[in-house]
Amino acid sequence: MQTPNEIEPRSIKAVVFDLDGTLLDTAPDFVYVLNKLRDEENLPPLDATTIRNTVSDGARALVTLGFGLLESDDGFEPLRLRLLALYTKHLAVKSAPFAGITELLKFIQDQKLSWGIATNKPEVYTTPLLAALDLTPDCVICPDHVENRKPHPESMHLAAKLLHCAPEEIIYVGDHARDIECGREAGCPTIAAAYGYINNHDDIDSWQATHRVSHAQEMIAIIQRYLAKS
Known part of the structure; x- marks a missing residue:
């Protein structure tokens, strides 16, 4: 894995983020929703940290976590739909940008770089969430x-098209192995967000990200070094 001192000379024109666990801390709303659903099923609440570490894996993983069911089991799909219905009503109550993200976005915009989001979260939830938090990527x-x-890597190829640049001119930031694989396969430099929703069994170094950060503001120095090479 490269360090900032080993950055290849290249022109960077944009920074694209994964959403849940990278740009936004959405876990508090998922904690509420999953435990609300468990309460409706007469089950005790789960520990918030346990839920938090599963958020990046999506609604199906949360149903499996909350009720011990596989997708093929009877009752799985009704629970998933109820979970999503609850989430629709509670998707921006406690969600907020991670510490340092506001400052990072300001820096990106001050540098006349574009920024975007590439997420596995469906548009029906993503759009109102971004609107509620007044984010305009x-x-x-x-x-x-x-x-x-x-x-x-299709998401990053589409991002490049929409942002009018090449994939290798985009830094992609994510908190999951699939994010880093997506960016790497598209030819993007990547940043692993170690502050995100990382499962205990995850080995971040095995993702082969170009960089790794423990706080969002650490990305400012990384981007600055890329810009210095432009």
Whole structure:
């Protein structure tokens, strides 16, 4: 894995983020929703940290976590739909940008770089969430917009098209192995967000990200070094 001192000379024109666990801390709303659903099923609440570490894996993983069911089990799909219905009503109550993200976005915009989002979160949830938090990225790519969701690199190829640059001119930031694989396969430099929703069994170094950060503001120095090489 490269360090900032080993950055290759290249022109960077944009920074694209994964959403849940990278740009936004959405876990508090998922904690509420999953435990609300468990309460309706007469089950005790789960520990918030346990839920938090599963958020990046999506609604299906949360149903499996909350109720011990596989997708093929009877009762799985009704629970998933109820979970999503609850989430629709509670998707921006406690969600907020991670510490340092506001400053990072300001820096990106001050440098006249574009920024965007490439997420596996469906558009029906992504759009109202961004609106509620008054975030206006230059592009937003959801599974609805591609034939192949992450880890396939299609999302980053579409981002490059929408942002009028080459994939290798985009830094892609994510908190999951599939994010880094998506960016790497598209030819993007990548940043692993170690502050995100990382499962205990995850080995971040095995993702082969170009960089790794423990706080969002650490990305400013990384971007500056890329810009210095432009």
